[in-house]
Amino acid sequence: DAGVIQSPRHEVTEMGQEVTLRCKPISGHDYLFWYRQTMMRGLELLIYFNNNVPIDDSGMPEDRFSAKMPNASFSTLKIQPSEPRDSAVYFCASSSRGRPGPGEQFFGPGTRLTVL
């Protein structure tokens, strides 16, 4: 299994530009999570999906952030317009309710976003 795939791995953009982050979860997983990680705030849950349906987006900072999951194998996180304070590492993770235990999350390698 290739694991969770994220693209791009690095993104440098200018303030005001639109940014789109992409994620391909592990095949067969029914949960997908988007996180943001910074030194100051640690790992923050932005939104999660169950069976492609957004369940909780209370972590999304503001209306500039949006996420979609059009099918079980693809999700996007969009920031429009981007601001310097959005600079962070964004992780996508997936998990399966079918596995025993706490619902281990499998994380992608992350997208390092820098907004100038």
Place this chain on the structure above:
Amino acid sequence: QKEVEQDPGPLSVPEGAIVSLNCTYSNSAFQYFMWYRQYSRKGPELLMYTYSSGNKEDGRFTAQVDKSSKYISLFIRDSQPSDSATYLCAMSQGGSYIPTFGRGTSLIVHP
């Protein structure tokens, strides 16, 4: 106060030392207690987990849960430079697949 508190460190120890990493929490409904390890520029990976109270051992790693004190620990024996990473505690309620993560503690094991 956050639901899960974890000292960000960094914690620097010499090779071979016993390391103790800790988290406190406020939600008494938590049933699963997890430790994730995150190497630099990588995503977190589940290291081990316990259900409810008690200890769990896996090689050089031991996880402890004290629900009465709302306190969990991860011990690393005979620490190695390859253990240098950020360790995040995470907790979830039974039946929930949504963990609450601590901020992570940065561990540096120097030769």
